[in-house]
Amino acid sequence: MDVPFGLLAELFGRSLALWWVILPGMILGTIVGILPGFSAQNTLIILLPLTLYINIEAGMAFMISLYCTTQLGGGIPAILFNMPGEGGAAATVLDGYPMTKKGQAQQALVCCFAASAFGGLVTTIITMAMLPALGKLGLYFRSVEMVAVMVFGLTLIAAIAAQDLLKGLIAGFFGLMIGAVGVDPVFGTPRATFGFLELYDGVPLIPALIGLFAISEAFVMLESETIVRKEDLKTAKQARWADTLEGLYINARYWWQTIWTSLIGLIIGILPGAGATVAAFLAYHYSKMLSKTPELYGTGHPPGVIAPESANNGVTSGTLVPVFALGIPGGTTGAIMMLVLTYHGVVLGPRLFIERPDLVYSVYMQMLVCYIFMVLLILPMARYMSRVVWIPTKFLVPLIISLVTIAAFSEREYIFDMGLALFFGVVGYLARKGKYEVSAMLIGVIMGPLFETYFLRSMRIGQGDLSILFSSWLGNAIWIMAFAALFLPFLRKRKKSGVLAQTVQAGHES
Amino acid sequence: MTDRTDEGRRADTREPLGADFIIPLMSCGLAGYYLATTTDLVWEARAAGVAVGVPLIAMCVFHMGRTLYRIVKGEGSFGFGEMFANTLFNRQRLALGLLTAAFIAALPWTGTTLGLFLVLIAGMWTLGVTSIRQLVTIAAVTAATVYVLLIYLVNSRLPQGPVEWLINRTFGIGG
Structure with a gap:
């Protein structure tokens, strides 16, 4: 299908004229993203009457801008306080927070904003150009292939656990075990629920995320007067516009990485059930694996912020592809947008590209305009946002603990979840003190139930025969990639240490 | 970070390894509880738990054995450092x-x-x-x-x- 440039130019102008809904959507999206426990999905559901009331273009523009900015907003507390506002920002903490501690919060925020906006822009343009073809991608991924995708995702645990593989694997498997709590997806029988009815749906993600990251970090944080190290506090307080430019320069240096990691996000976004968290961790994993300096990751290395942020914004473009192309929502956000579109009489599916191409492209054009606004409006705010880390921890810690405890309530509205967040906070604190990676634990909690669902579906299709997992060419290709992702870092490490050892040996001999 | 001074530094020079046991023991506890309470369920309902729980217990036992070996060799102690100290x-x-x-x-x-x-x-x-x-x-x-x-x-x-x-x-x- 040819790209209708004339139509796109007209739609760009129309989207710009919708600034009056895009800007409030962006502000709300940033707030929702910053607050852990408030997802774009829940906010869109709450605001559904509003989006149904206004005309379809304005309604979609509002939802799109809110959704896109939420991913960006989630990175802000991840960088400033080591607590991801959204699951998609969980990988951002790995390098974002160490940058803050080094007094580079402003640069980290700029990297996050610019990578989000640039990654989102790139994937939006690619999606517009290839929309009908991309739509078919989702059809090739059935349960068997999704099992391979999930295993691929789980190999991230090994990547994160590079320092101590056994401890990392224990943390990851502990997370998977926590993810296995709740009723089973086939027969609905409860497993390891400790008699709590509230755990029948499994361990909820938000309280686990809040506890493992936010509360445990707050417990550690109180040992310091400020988040920023004393020797770097002076530098942090001298934050200037030059630091914003430095952040932009860093981003420009890694432009190619922004592109390919955002494409990972786009592809993962198209697949049903995978989501921004998987995409962000995959992008981080690949960025580290393919880097010439993988040892810098986790110490406050800017590409460690750029990769997950561009990927989680790439997901936003991908999420809507199956909605338009097939009429199938890949997740909750897609389902809500589908509801609004069908309410306005839009028939979704392949014929939409023939009957209403203007509507399809207008949604992506609104996304494009939102990302342009993001660059212009949110980027300059990094300088002021970064000042939050100057606040003494004697004020910050009680604020963080009490507010995130309240946020834990918001997902399911159970007081039980607040207690669960505190419990996970203690577990996270003990894990940090014992040098177990809480990120590996979180990956397990997120991916455990997804893996189980697809695995059991495949097993039922294959009538218990495990060989069904290796029955498709696409699945097998992903299996190979998963094994490569698992073993390549170790081979590289061995090769590097071999070279190093030889150099040292040569030095001794000479 | 701007460390606030605190008292009670330990004189013991051996590395306190007690904290290394906490997460493995919790993991073994959860995995054991899961396996023990799901024995009557059909295989599909317990497949994921078994596939995760059994290797988890094996890894924890191996890790705790490794840590115990270090303590026996005198490289570490059962202490928790300042983790549970009255600071x-x-x-x-x-x-x-x-x-x-x-x-x-x-x-x-x-x-x-x-x-x-x-x-x-x-x-x-x-x-x-x-x-x-x-x-x-x-x-x-x-x-x-x-x-x-x-x-x-x-x-x-x-x-x-x-x-x-x-x-x-x-x-x-x-x-």
């Missing part, structure tokens, strides 16, 4: 944890706004904020913001108590 930070951590637990437990009676106000004052005071003005202002502004955003505007089902009731009665508004 200022640990007392503050414990106090904050208990305050949060009390806040959650009392929430149905205090309501969100009053509960948050009280827990914030207590929490900041625990960490050394002594100015009454700072304590009350920060706690009141935060509690009011949460009320306006989450209870009044978003209409969430956060527990309501005397403050919310009073606002309802006075202004005829609220969740």
Whole structure:
């Protein structure tokens, strides 16, 4: 299908004229993203009457801008306080927070904003150009292939656990075990629920995320007067516009990485059930694996912020592809947008590209305009946002603990979840003190139930025969990639240490 | 980080490895409980738990064995370092944890706004904020913001108590 440039130019102008809904959507999206426990999905559901009331273009523009900015907003507390506002920002903490501690919060925020906006822009343009073809991608991924995708995702645990593989694997498997709590997806029988009815749906993600990251970090944080190290506090307080430019320069240096990691996000976004968290961790994993300096990751290395942020914004473009192309929502956000579109009489599916191409492209054009606004409006705010880390921890810690405890309530509205967040906070604190990676634990909690669902579906299709997992060419290709992702870092490490050892040996001999 | 001075440094030069056992023991506990309570279920219902739990227990046993070996060799001790020592930070951590637990437990009676106000004052005071003005202002502004955003505007089902009731009665508004 040819790209209708004339139509796109007209739609760009129309989207710009919708600034009056895009800007409030962006502000709300940033707030929702910053607050852990408030997802774009829940906010869109709450605001559904509003989006149904206004005309379809304005309604979609509002939802799109809110959704896109939420991913960006989630990175802000991840960088400033080591607590991801959204699951998609969980990988951002790995390098974002160490940058803050080094007094580079402003640069980290700029990297996050610019990578989000640039990654989102790139994937939006690619999606517009290839929309009908991309739509078919989702059809090739059935349960068997999704099992391979999930295993691929789980190999991230090994990547994160590079320092101590056994401890990392224990943390990851502990997370998977926590993810296995709740009723089973086939027969609905409860497993390891400790008699709590509230755990029948499994361990909820938000309280686990809040506890493992936010509360445990707050417990550690109180040992310091400020988040920023004393020797770097002076530098942090001298934050200037030059630091914003430095952040932009860093981003420009890694432009190619922004592109390919955002494409990972786009592809993962198209697949049903995978989501921004998987995409962000995959992008981080690949960025580290393919880097010439993988040892810098986790110490406050800017590409460690750029990769997950561009990927989680790439997901936003991908999420809507199956909605338009097939009429199938890949997740909750897609389902809500589908509801609004069908309410306005839009028939979704392949014929939409023939009957209403203007509507399809207008949604992506609104996304494009939102990302342009993001660059212009949110980027300059990094300088002021970064000042939050100057606040003494004697004020910050009680604020963080009490507010995130309240946020834990918001997902399911159970007081039980607040207690669960505190419990996970203690577990996270003990894990940090014992040098177990809480990120590996979180990956397990997120991916455990997804893996189980697809695995059991495949097993039922294959009538218990495990060989069904290796029955498709696409699945097998992903299996190979998963094994490569698992073993390549170790081979590289061995090769590097071999070279190093030889150099040292040569030095001794000479 | 700007480390605050604290007392009670240990004289023992051996590396305290006690903390290394906590997560493996918790993991073994959860995996064991899962496996023990799902023996009667059909294989599909317990497949994932078994596939994760059995290697988890094996890894934990191996890790704990490895740590024990280091302790026997004299490289480490069963101690926890400063993790559970009677230090200022640990007392503050414990106090904050208990305050949060009390806040959650009392929430149905205090309501969100009053509960948050009280827990914030207590929490900041625990960490050394002594100015009454700072304590009350920060706690009141935060509690009011949460009320306006989450209870009044978003209409969430956060527990309501005397403050919310009073606002309802006075202004005829609220969740």
